[in-house]
Amino acid sequence: MSDAATLEAQVAHDDHGDHGGHGGNGAGHPPTTTGLSHNKLGMWLFLGSECLLFGGLISTYMLYRGRASENLGPDQIYDLPFTSVSSFVLLMSSLTMVLAVSAAGRKDVRNVKLWLTVTALLGATFVGGQVYEFTSFYREGLGFTTSLFSSSFYALTGFHGVHVSVGIIMLLAVVGMISRDRIPGDRAEVVELVGLYWHFVDIVWIVIFTLVYLIPA
Amino acid sequence: MSESTTLDETATGTDATAQHSPEPPDDGHAHGATDGQYIVIALILAVITAAEVSLSYMDVGPIFIPALLVMMAVKFVIVVSYFMHLKFDNRIFSFLFYSGLLLALGVYVLALATFEFFA
Amino acid sequence: MAIIERPATEPVVAPTPTPAPIVTPSEAFGTFRRPVETTGWRAWVFTVDHKKIGVMYGAAALFFFVVAGLEALLIRAQLAGPEGTVLSADVYNQMFTMHATTMIFLFAIPMAAGLANYLVPLQIGARDVAFPRINAFGFWCFLAGGIVLNLSWFLGGAADGGWFMYQPNASVPFSPTNGVDFWALGLQIAGIASLTGAINLIVTILNMRAPGMSLMRMPVFTWMILVTQFLLVFAIPVITVAFFLLTFQRSFDAAFFSPAAGADPLLWQHLFWIFGHPEVYILVLPSFGIVSEVLPVFSKKPLFGYPFVVFSGIAIGFLGWGVWAHHMFASGLGPVSVAVFATATMAIAVPTGVKIINWTLTMWGGKLRFTTAMLFAMGLVVQFTIGGLSGVTHSVAPSDTQQTDTYYIVAHFHYVLFGGSVLGFFAGFYYWWPKVFGKCLSERLGRWNFWLMIIGMNLTFGPMHILGLQGQPRRMYIWTTERSGEGFFNLGFWNLVSSIGAFILAVGVLFFLTNIVHTHRKGAPAPLDPWDARTLEWITTNPPKEHNFDRVPTVSHLDEFFHRKYEDVGEGDAHDLRAVATAEEVLAAEQAQADAQIHMPSPSYWPIVVAATLPVIALGIIYGVYIVSIVGALLMVFGIFGWAMEPGTAPDSDFDPSPVDDGGPTTELVRSE
Numbered sequence A: 001m002s003d004a005a006t007l008e009a010q011v012a013h014d015d016h017g018d019h020g021g022h023g024g025n026g027a028g029h030p031p032t033t034t035g036l037s038h039n040k041l042g043m044w045l046f047l048g049s050e051c052l053l054f055g056g057l058i059s060t061y062m063l064y065r066g067r068a069s070e071n072l073g074p075d076q077i078y079d080l081p082f083t084s085v086s087s088f089v090l091l092m093s094s095l096t097m098v099l100a101v102s103a104a105g106r107k108d109v110r111n112v113k114l115w116l117t118v119t120a121l122l123g124a125t126f127v128g129g130q131v132y133e134f135t136s137f138y139r140e141g142l143g144f145t146t147s148l149f150s151s152s153f154y155a156l157t158g159f160h161g162v163h164v165s166v167g168i169i170m171l172l173a174v175v176g177m178i179s180r181d182r183i184p185g186d187r188a189e190v191v192e193l194v195g196l197y198w199h200f201v202d203i204v205w206i207v208i209f210t211l212v213y214l215i216p217a
Numbered sequence B: 001m002s003e004s005t006t007l008d009e010t011a012t013g014t015d016a017t018a019q020h021s022p023e024p025p026d027d028g029h030a031h032g033a034t035d036g037q038y039i040v041i042a043l044i045l046a047v048i049t050a051a052e053v054s055l056s057y058m059d060v061g062p063i064f065i066p067a068l069l070v071m072m073a074v075k076f077v078i079v080v081s082y083f084m085h086l087k088f089d090n091r092i093f094s095f096l097f098y099s100g101l102l103l104a105l106g107v108y109v110l111a112l113a114t115f116e117f118f119a
Numbered sequence C: 001m002a003i004i005e006r007p008a009t010e011p012v013v014a015p016t017p018t019p020a021p022i023v024t025p026s027e028a029f030g031t032f033r034r035p036v037e038t039t040g041w042r043a044w045v046f047t048v049d050h051k052k053i054g055v056m057y058g059a060a061a062l063f064f065f066v067v068a069g070l071e072a073l074l075i076r077a078q079l080a081g082p083e084g085t086v087l088s089a090d091v092y093n094q095m096f097t098m099h100a101t102t103m104i105f106l107f108a109i110p111m112a113a114g115l116a117n118y119l120v121p122l123q124i125g126a127r128d129v130a131f132p133r134i135n136a137f138g139f140w141c142f143l144a145g146g147i148v149l150n151l152s153w154f155l156g157g158a159a160d161g162g163w164f165m166y167q168p169n170a171s172v173p174f175s176p177t178n179g180v181d182f183w184a185l186g187l188q189i190a191g192i193a194s195l196t197g198a199i200n201l202i203v204t205i206l207n208m209r210a211p212g213m214s215l216m217r218m219p220v221f222t223w224m225i226l227v228t229q230f231l232l233v234f235a236i237p238v239i240t241v242a243f244f245l246l247t248f249q250r251s252f253d254a255a256f257f258s259p260a261a262g263a264d265p266l267l268w269q270h271l272f273w274i275f276g277h278p279e280v281y282i283l284v285l286p287s288f289g290i291v292s293e294v295l296p297v298f299s300k301k302p303l304f305g306y307p308f309v310v311f312s313g314i315a316i317g318f319l320g321w322g323v324w325a326h327h328m329f330a331s332g333l334g335p336v337s338v339a340v341f342a343t344a345t346m347a348i349a350v351p352t353g354v355k356i357i358n359w360t361l362t363m364w365g366g367k368l369r370f371t372t373a374m375l376f377a378m379g380l381v382v383q384f385t386i387g388g389l390s391g392v393t394h395s396v397a398p399s400d401t402q403q404t405d406t407y408y409i410v411a412h413f414h415y416v417l418f419g420g421s422v423l424g425f426f427a428g429f430y431y432w433w434p435k436v437f438g439k440c441l442s443e444r445l446g447r448w449n450f451w452l453m454i455i456g457m458n459l460t461f462g463p464m465h466i467l468g469l470q471g472q473p474r475r476m477y478i479w480t481t482e483r484s485g486e487g488f489f490n491l492g493f494w495n496l497v498s499s500i501g502a503f504i505l506a507v508g509v510l511f512f513l514t515n516i517v518h519t520h521r522k523g524a525p526a527p528l529d530p531w532d533a534r535t536l537e538w539i540t541t542n543p544p545k546e547h548n549f550d551r552v553p554t555v556s557h558l559d560e561f562f563h564r565k566y567e568d569v570g571e572g573d574a575h576d577l578r579a580v581a582t583a584e585e586v587l588a589a590e591q592a593q594a595d596a597q598i599h600m601p602s603p604s605y606w607p608i609v610v611a612a613t614l615p616v617i618a619l620g621i622i623y624g625v626y627i628v629s630i631v632g633a634l635l636m637v638f639g640i641f642g643w644a645m646e647p648g649t650a651p652d653s654d655f656d657p658s659p660v661d662d663g664g665p666t667t668e669l670v671r672s673e
């Protein structure tokens, strides 16, 4: 376990070496007590905290999913095949993301940019699917204030959608900043951090997909 | 509190190296899995997802919901452990993340229970 | 009154260490140039120095303490006699809501954040926090949130639903002004401060300890801050959900809490109290930490049972997650839930009791020095115990159904909040003032401050137990003679006593404010180690230099500083302390090995720029002018980009080796003020 710690410190330090031109990135230097990077600790804490955010929204949905107006309940309105496909797309974006992280570990800049872009595209497909889903629900008469079910459904999936969108912006920003060599500090770590966020958004959807779409109200 | 002892070990372990001390030599990235393994993992995830979806078109009686929940948990843990490297990373990360997750599970299940959600 | 046992020599002027490099960047890698000012208001507004941020937190929190205190005085003025006419019913509702909200979210949390910001890096031997810019961002979010919240007073009326804003009472039909909207969004913004601050402090504590400072060698204050920040990290998102749902309900017509639409209003109560109970420990644990520092110093003994104090703090933090529904005993939860939560609540008294016993045993047999800081710390032990005892009476659910929503509850939580948090903070003020400002607060005025506050608080809140048990409801803007009863326990007499007490309390606080002014005008510089302290923050100058320590100290003991000053020559269990070094010598030894090169994080415009966009977004939502919100959001994205592209510490190429513009070298790194 302390090997893991030293290893981590090495990796961070090592990755930093090749573009030390921008010099002293405050975070991560000098070596930390645990040997782990500040940023990564902070990110994991943030994700732990996000569990309680999504937990609250999911619980609200669970409590209210049965309180729908006639013919506009979860069992009538969901389009399972469609959502399955978009869930699958998001799931696969986790694969492309991890490939980007792995390329970053090898300092393979070309593949980093490639996989980050693909991830962003898959994410955009998912968000596009969600926009389509929301629009078609709305056409069928399910507005935000139609029922407790609809409010809690839109609140939950909308929050998730915003998270995905923020992720897409971050991915594209990282691609852009890598291209122009504009990232202060440890580049591989930045990719890894965005990756952690992205995977988290994906696992939240894994939970939402089952609890919201697959299990009938 | 095993966590804090873990933290402590790490602390004393690296404290010795103090500030600005030279880094130990790099012996490569033994970090996570290879790209090939990632693809295999993604395939497993895909298969589970397919199973989940097909299950909801079948009539499997009372194990339906438990089965879905188990598959969900398996997918969740796979992504966290492998894609997010938690399995290979320092235990502090697991502590931080799973504290939040388990706390969320605990308080919200308890809250829903007071609404007789599971009755 | 000899408060300084050890003969103190002249204020020490530390020998000038090797000058550190000049910090002022002459250009910046980011798109824009960095702020470079080291004096004047810009040095504060764009700072990322944890000490300046800590001071700003403290000053703003103190301001809000005064505001909320004045609100409390208006409340007590209204209730001093029958059929009060000071406040209308409507304004009264706003008054107690804003009093409580301000005290909790704009005074207690930020005051703890301020103390933690200033002291935690010093106590663990770090030069700054893990994320200095996020730290600054947090402060500006807190201030922005406080401003948004209080703007409502001038824009149609403040929130009036009580500090827990129960639904649907606080939805539009019953609370038609924008007050609740300002409340929800203002606190949402302040919540960002708490969340980012918590992540920052946790990472700092885990990752930036001086060599040798293992977790079990950390000062108890740092430990309690660590526990508090974990509570914040996990509690804030819960209330964030609640605030979002409330905003959706009020501004976008959702019906999350409207029974008419089939909703469960208890959902709000659960979300609120899942946050709210951990919150009460967030309010009190920092003060527990302060007291655990102050008592040993002025008893000249190590803290009794350090591990017990630490682990009971962790236990309190953990158990605090399983008791929230004791705030909802009267809401019809059902017998099973009530039984579960009542039992859990009783359990939490145990670790709290452990702490009180440890504090008492720390003082037992010690060489007590009754400085003002010590008086406040002892005051906490006594007053908090009273509040804890009345708290246990609420955990008995049948008894609580009688007490809830009466003044008995108001009495209880003021004994824990005032007797706990506030007295602890004051102990901290008197103890650390010389560290932060280089001058000791006047002990003479301090004594007045202490005794007036103690007498005042007991006169104010003590009678509230009687009022409550006699049935006076909480949040009631008026009482009448006809219904106030007779004899010793009549409401009229005790209400008057309580109001008089509140004004005595206010005079006590006034003495504190006077003390600040007096000290800064007339006070002599404090000695290096005025209290014969024990922990790392004292192994540096008063106030510390920008980089805190010329050399990061190496730690080999709990109470490191004390061990460097004294040697225990006692045999066996007998302790016999012999002074081996003065504080000055300890410091000089450190400075002799000063680091030659110290890079500190550089100031930045971005934290305040990004934080300033939040109120814009909020105002757009409140008034339904969404274009304003969108503009705000775009500005925010712009700010984040600027932030992301700016290195946290100005790179080497930004440093100008020769003196800058004005000819004189910029020596802010070595200046000890």
Ligand code: HEM
Binding pocket: C068, C069, C072, C073, C075, C076, C096, C097, C099, C100, C101, C103, C104, C108, C161, C162, C163, C164, C410, C414, C417, C418, C421, C422, C460, C473, C474, C475, C476, C477, C502, C505
């Ligand atoms: C400065 C001395 C203080 C005085 C004289 C005072 C007085 C009062 C009074 C009279 C009430 C009851 C209002 C009512 O129910 O009608 C009240 C409520 C409250 N106070 Fe204080 N208080 C003081 C300090 C504090 C502090 C330091 C805190 C917290 C850190 C605090 C937190 C609260 C809370 C949470 C309520 C409940 C408000 C509600 O019912 O929503 N107070 N205060």
Ligand SMILES: [Cu+2]
Binding pocket: C276, C277, C280, C323, C324, C326, C327
């Ligand atoms: Cu509570």
